[in-house]
Amino acid sequence: MTETDQPLNVAIIGGGFCGILTAINLLQDAEEYLHIHIINSEKKIACGVAYEPHTENLLLNVPNGNMGAFPDKPGHFLQWLVEMNNIPETEKEKLAVEFSPRKFYGQYLSQLWRDELDKQGYNKRIWVYNDKAVDIVENNDQLQIIATKYPAITADMVILATGNDLPNFVSGLDGALKTNSRYFGDPWKNGCIENIEDENDILIIGNGLTMVDTVLGLLENGCKQTIHTISPHGYRLKPWRDAKEPYVSETGILDNTSDLTGLVGIINKHRKLADKYGQSIYPVIDSLRPRIQTLWQSFTMDEKCQFLKKISAFWDRVRHRLPTQMHHIIEQMRADQKLVTHKGAVVSAKAKGDKIEVLINSDGIARQLTVQRIINCTGPETNITRSANELLRTLTQKGTICPGPFNLGINTDPDGCIITADGVRKPNMFVVGGNLKGILWESTAVPELRHQAKKMALHILSEINVKRSPETVG
Ligand SMILES: Cc1cc2nc3c(=O)[nH]c(=O)nc-3n(C[C@H](O)[C@H](O)[C@H](O)COP(=O)(O)OP(=O)(O)OC[C@H]3O[C@@H](n4cnc5c(N)ncnc54)[C@H](O)[C@@H]3O)c2cc1C
16 A cells, blocks of 8 residues: 555544435545545434434425435436336336335435445445544544544544534423423424323424424324414415416526526516416426525625525525425314414413423414423524534534524535634535535525535545645655
């Protein structure tokens, strides 16, 4: 082995979609000696929070045809589905616009990962640690990942792929509820939908996609009680397929806009046309979505601020739609009053014996509820200074990482390279996934994350080449 053949060690913290796909791309594209260490806790490797749900009834919220794990093969998952289930090619087109169980997607990712592990050769090795990383210590050019079980893992580069944070504790709730078994702060743990009692209703705080997953889980576990949900804007989830015809622009929706005024102009113009023809606005936002990262980066800080204040709520509402089947179930439950969706906030909530007494403000009217449990579905905390993830909290306290713009995720350059609290760029520390929201805005789902994973792998490999250049190696 020559000096330049010394393996470079890349540690990836988090083994969900982003971590695994970055590793797979690295392994597929690297020509040199490479050792990859994946440190993953709690969730099943490759599946993360999203793709090992408790039931097959929870569906993907992106159609099969656009869930491929590789940016140059958006139909890769569709093809896998066809081959796995011996589906005739003639049905492929129909399957492309349908939504499969998220469990199937977990199986797809697990298989991609197993196939990659099988390919390990003499020059590429993978280690997987089922462990929680709690700190990263810098030691000259090396980084040491401190975890709870294994000895420190030494790496030349680290990628943070830690996924979504837990929701923050909701104001209005009595602080003592934090440790009460009737309060569920992690909506992605099965405990929150199990052991439902026959008495008293259930309160879910939040009215988004996680609320829907939780309601369906409760229903499957035999919940007969009324489920109340509450959030400041109320329930506004839309189905993927609008009742209206999809809008098709005769002139094309995209142009060369690079500022907010241009973006607003495009949205308003097509919104008016869609309204005029009684058509759905959804395709407008869908076709703008692949452009939004570039637009966001070209916005001034003031434009970003205006976007967050005036457009983001509408954008998110159109973006995060429900598969039609799930939407039907929720609408039926609402019609039957089994699901009561409130617009408002929790004023107070306090445990009293084996129940919780809650006062809510529902559309301006005070209502008293007695519930058996409260489930927090308010969505991931995006401010890392309040993170429940010990690693992110520790790195923030040390100044190794700091909040991204508008307290959204972690501050990095556009390539995901960490910028410390002192403004120093760290060429050996990176971020992929949702924590790039402040830098890229749209950094949520597979259609954009697969690009990030590929780009990150290519970037790491070019950094490795810099490290290996004769001058650097000496
Ligand atoms: C419930 C849900 C459903 C979704 N459905 C869809 C969908 O249908 N289609 C779509 O495109 N997108 C969907 N998404 C978006 C989803 O977030 C992405 O598709 C993708 O799974 C995110 O991948 P990730 O690697 O960033 O996070 P994750 O897949 O969550 O992986 C992060 C991993 O890092 C681990 N980790 C975190 N901190 C540490 C630490 N300190 N040490 C060790 N390990 C750590 C976690 O335990 C986890 O295993 C969904 C998201 C959620 C939450």
